[in-house]
Amino acid sequence: MVQERQTYGLIRRKGAWSWLDVRGRRLGAWAFALNRLTGLGLVLYLVIHLLVLSLLTQGESRWNDFIALAKSPAFLFLDVVLFFGLLFHGLNGIRVALVGMGLGVERHKTLFWVLMTIGAVLLLLSAWKVFSSPAT
Amino acid sequence: MAEQTVQFKVFRYKQGERPSYQTYTVRVDPRTTVLRALEQIRQEQDGTLAFRHSCFHASCGTCGMKVNGQEVLACVTNVLELGTPVVVVEPLDNAPLITDLVVDMGDFYARYQPAGMPMIRESEFLPDSQVPEGVEHHMRLENCIECGLCLSACPVAGSDPLYLGPAALAAAWRMVEEPRGRDPATVLAWVDHEHGCWRCHAAFECSEVCPSNVDPAGAIMALRRELTRRKIGQLFGRR
Ligand code: HEM
Ligand code: SF4
Ligand code: SF4
Ligand code: FES
Numbered sequence: 399m400v401q402e403r404q405t406y407g408l409i410r411r412k413g414a415w416s417w418l419d420v421r422g423r424r425l426g427a428w429a430f431a432l433n434r435l436t437g438l439g440l441v442l443y444l445v446i447h448l449l450v451l452s453l454l455t456q457g458e459s460r461w462n463d464f465i466a467l468a469k470s471p472a473f474l475f476l477d478v479v480l481f482f483g484l485l486f487h488g489l490n491g492i493r494v495a496l497v498g499m500g501l502g503v504e505r506h507k508t509l510f511w512v513l514m515t516i517g518a519v520l521l522l523l524s525a526w527k528v529f530s531s532p533a534t
Numbered sequence: 535m536a537e538q539t540v541q542f543k544v545f546r547y548k549q550g551e552r553p554s555y556q557t558y559t560v561r562v563d564p565r566t567t568v569l570r571a572l573e574q575i576r577q578e579q580d581g582t583l584a585f586r587h588s589c590f591h592a593s594c595g596t597c598g599m600k601v602n603g604q605e606v607l608a609c610v611t612n613v614l615e616l617g618t619p620v621v622v623v624e625p626l627d628n629a630p631l632i633t634d635l636v637v638d639m640g641d642f643y644a645r646y647q648p649a650g651m652p653m654i655r656e657s658e659f660l661p662d663s664q665v666p667e668g669v670e671h672h673m674r675l676e677n678c679i680e681c682g683l684c685l686s687a688c689p690v691a692g693s694d695p696l697y698l699g700p701a702a703l704a705a706a707w708r709m710v711e712e713p714r715g716r717d718p719a720t721v722l723a724w725v726d727h728e729h730g731c732w733r734c735h736a737a738f739e740c741s742e743v744c745p746s747n748v749d750p751a752g753a754i755m756a757l758r759r760e761l762t763r764r765k766i767g768q769l770f771g772r773r
Contacts, residue, residue, distance in 0.1 A: 408547060408631040410624075416692025422603035426738030426751075427689055497736050500759025503752050506738065 425507055429490055436487040443480060474528050481524040489513040537561050540613055542571060544583065545624040547631055556580075557620075562613045568601050568623065569608040572635075585635040592745055595679030598686070599635050600624040605683035605743040626686035628695075642682050645702035648724045650709035650716060678704060678748045684740035696729040700740035700750030703731050707753035710760060722761060731757040 412419055418431045453460045467473060493509045496502050502509050540562050547553040558575045560566075566574075569587055576583045588594040590609045597608040602622050613621060629637035684700035691697050698706075706725050710718040725731045731754050740750040 408553065409629065410627045410631060411695065412627065412692045414693050416627075416689045419689075423687075423737075423739060424742045426736065426742065430689060430735050430737040494736050497755060498758060499762060500755045503755045506736070 425510060429493075429510060433487055433490050433494065436483040439483050440487060443483070471529075477528050478521070478525045481521055481528075485517040485521055485524075486514075489517045537563050538614065540571070541620040542575065543620055543622045544572075544575070544635070546583075546634055547625075548582075548633055553631075555622075564612075564614055566613045567609055568599075568606070568611045568613055568621065569597055571613055571621075572608065572623070583635075584633045593679060595681030598626055598681040598683045600626060600686065605687045607681060607683070607745050610745070626682055628685050628688070628691045629682060637682070639680075639682055642685060642699070642701070643680065645698055646680070646705050648721070649702050649705035650721050677746045679746050681745065683743045683745065684748075684750050687739040687743040689737050689739065690733055690735055694729060694733060697733050698725065698730050700734075700744075700754065701748070703734070703757060704748050704750035704753040706731075707757050710757065722757070722764070725757055726761055731761070 417434055420428050420431050450464065453464055490510070490513065493502075493506065493513055496509070497506050538561070539559055542558045542560055543555050544558065545553065546556045558579055560571045560574055562571055569585075569590065572583065572585050576585075585597070585599070585608070587597040587609060589596075592607050592610045595607070598605065599608050600606075600623070601608065601611055602616060602618060603624075605626065608623075623635065625631055625635045625637050629639060629642060632638050678701060680701065682701070684704075685691050688697075688700055691699050703725055706721045709716065709721045734751070734754045736751065736755070738751045741748075741752060744750060
């Protein structure tokens with residue numbers, strides 16, 4: 399396919415950085431970068447979550463200590479960050495899946511904003527729920 | 535017309551040397567394009583500055599480069615409309631650098647061949663068309679001008695050197711969409727793998743930067759739809 403040619407010393411290829419380097423890029427690239435970050439963030443969360451659950455095997459007091467920490471406002475804020483990650487990744491994922499099957503390709507930006515509006519509403523609701531739940 | 539001075543920070547590279555940026559001060563008027571400014575630099579300040587161009591009107595696709603981080607055709611990019619006091623000019627990403635702003639497009643062009651070369655297919659003549667004397671056939675020009683902007687902008691091409699890339703996939707889709715007596719199956723097989731149309735993550739950057747409305751991202755999704763349709767058909771015993 400490719401004829402033999404001289405190989406040059408330099409090629410400007412950003413590698414994995416090109417996924418995240420959104421300077422000068424537009425909606426699609428931002429969505430892709432954020433989807434990747436939130437996807438990896440969710441995996442990280444899953445691991446942490448399982449580690450935390452394993453505290454249950456170490457007796458009641460370790461667990462209760464953790465629950466006390468988990469009710470601090472800073473920790474509750476992290477819950478909202480988690481909801482953001484889930485909502486963005488999940489809703490954008492629906493768009494990527496649809497578009498990837500050839501559905502709604504011309505409307506992918508509209509689709510993005512519609513899903514994000516739904517996401518914003520759900521995020522506000524979940525933040526309200528997180529912070530207003532009785533701290534029992 | 536009001537002239538203004540603008541700084542051009544230009545990527546420089548000669549083989550065997552370290553790449554660097556060199557800044558030139560250029561007087562521009564409201565009509566100066568980036569390509570004209572580069573010519574001005576070459577003529578008046580630095581004869582060693584290398585860049586490529588031909589048509590000056592967005593049809594040959596040779597002047598693709600990055601201006602302020604965006605892939606553009608330099609010949610139709612107005613300097614003052616950029617609105618920055620310093621204009622950063624760099625070669626396209628994801629292609630081997632030859633020198634300064636010139637990249638090797640060999641691999642990029644070669645990928646049009648397995649795609650069926652839709653842009654240089656011979657065109658049928660309309661029955662009543664007037665053909666100049668001596669012309670037996672002519673090549674049909676498709677809209678892709680082979681500028682490579684899409685490949686440079688694509689975040690996936692940035693990490694996967696084997697990725698066929700938006701332009702070649704768009705060409706493949708043209709062939710599948712309008713096979714003109716050829717068998718689209720070979721082209722579909724050529725794109726049906728992890729470095730083909732399935733590699734794309736629908737970032738749509740290619741379609742955003744394309745100066746010629748080719749919409750490679752749309753074409754890639756169309757290829758996937760077609761492949762999915764055929765595979766599902768096969769599952770149910772149809773070919
Ligand atoms: C809520 C429903 C979810 C949907 C609809 C969804 C959808 C998707 C889609 C469509 C992709 C491919 C993106 C692309 O091609 O660029 C993707 C990638 C990914 N997802 Fe999800 N996902 C969901 C939940 C999750 C969860 C809970 C996790 C983590 C535990 C996760 C982790 C990842 C990772 C690591 C990737 C790869 C990142 C990438 O390729 O950019 N996803 N997801
Ligand atoms: S849509 Fe696909 S081919 Fe186009 S820039 Fe995005 S990842 Fe690359
Ligand atoms: S698809 Fe568009 S951006 Fe890509 S090479 Fe063709 S004309 Fe240039
Ligand atoms: S010089 Fe031909 S496209 Fe710019």
